[in-house]
Amino acid sequence: MRIAVTGGSGFIGSHVVDRLIDAGHTLFVLDTRPPHRPDVTYRQVDLSDLGGLVQATRDIDVVFHLAAVSNVNDAYDHPVGTVRINVTGTVNVFEASRRNGVGRTVLASTVWVYAGAHGDAPLDEDAPFHLPSAGHIYTSSKIASELIAHNYNELYDTPFTILRYGIPFGPRMREQLVIPRFVQMALNGDAITVHGDGSQFRNYVYVEDLADAHVLALSDDAENDVFNLEGAEPITIRRVTEAIRDCLDIPMEVEFGEARPGDYAGKEVSAEKVKRVLGWVPTTTFEDGMRRYLDWYLADAQAAEARVSEA
Numbered sequence: 001m002r003i004a005v006t007g008g009s010g011f012i013g014s015h016v017v018d019r020l021i022d023a024g025h026t027l028f029v030l031d032t033r034p035p036h037r038p039d040v041t042y043r044q045v046d047l048s049d050l051g052g053l054v055q056a057t058r059d060i061d062v063v064f065h066l067a068a069v070s071n072v073n074d075a076y077d078h079p080v081g082t083v084r085i086n087v088t089g090t091v092n093v094f095e096a097s098r099r100n101g102v103g104r105t106v107l108a109s110t111v112w113v114y115a116g117a118h119g120d121a122p123l124d125e126d127a128p129f130h131l132p133s134a135g136h137i138y139t140s141s142k143i144a145s146e147l148i149a150h151n152y153n154e155l156y157d158t159p160f161t162i163l164r165y166g167i168p169f170g171p172r173m174r175e176q177l178v179i180p181r182f183v184q185m186a187l188n189g190d191a192i193t194v195h196g197d198g199s200q201f202r203n204y205v206y207v208e209d210l211a212d213a214h215v216l217a218l219s220d221d222a223e224n225d226v227f228n229l230e231g232a233e234p235i236t237i238r239r240v241t242e243a244i245r246d247c248l249d250i251p252m253e254v255e256f257g258e259a260r261p262g263d264y265a266g267k268e269v270s271a272e273k274v275k276r277v278l279g280w281v282p283t284t285t286f287e288d289g290m291r292r293y294l295d296w297y298l299a300d301a302q303a304a305e306a307r308v309s310e311a
Helices: 011-022 050-056 072-077 079-100 111-116 137-156 178-188 207-216 237-248 272-278 286-310
Strands: 002-006 026-031 041-044 062-065 104-110 160-165 167-169 192-195 204-206 225-229 254-257
Touching: 002 011, 011 026, 011 207, 026 050, 050 079, 062 079, 072 079, 072 137, 079 104, 079 137, 104 111, 104 137, 111 137, 111 160, 137 160, 160 207, 167 207, 167 286, 178 192, 178 237, 178 286, 192 237, 204 207, 204 286, 207 225, 207 272, 225 272, 237 286
Parallel strands: 002 026, 002 062, 026 041, 062 104, 104 160, 160 225, 167 204, 192 254
Antiparallel strands: none
């Protein structure tokens, strides 16, 4: 297939590109910066540019729409820009797919949508949302994006798949994310500052496991459906700090402060449906994933220092 990935130069997107190429597909990266590998076609396009998106997806079979404001701190600081990128950008992608008759548009969503969900745990894909409890601009923008996918299917017969990500981690994570920030603090000898008491949890999912699910999502069984790509077990923020300490084997001080406004405290979310329908199960434990990530992090930092020395 000829597959386009918006945000294909980013953390998750780059791993999705890797997996799709390994599966034999021809990849096109739609992004504002070049991809991490040279054997893909790069089409520079911004989500706000509908004409550019229409042109970039003209010969595409499937679009994976991953580009978005995904840092919740950025979403908190820039709510208008977040809605413009996450919501209007999603409309533009689906409109481009509609005009070009793209076979499937796969939307990257998040388990944060369950922040406002009511019902018995574990929550599955049919859990009803209580919108006043959504809690965050980021959450609302993702719920709105999912509605757009359903709307385009109902009104224009545009096929979709929605993948609700657990919290991904692994090589190429952005420096602003929690785990890289904690690692840098630990290596600098600084106290790690945790927002809240550390009991809030995430079902972290190793990014390469997450990318595997995108290949499976090309199945006809995934058309016009929603899947939770949740990690295997809940990981508290306190456990994250302990894993960093154990992997780096260095003394580390942790301080606890006030919780962030609208933060996702964590909900028990079921990944049973994606296992049953597509056969996806995350196989990398949190501790193994952390070791792999830290090996990559330290090697990348060493390579960066070598480049500076050569310059």
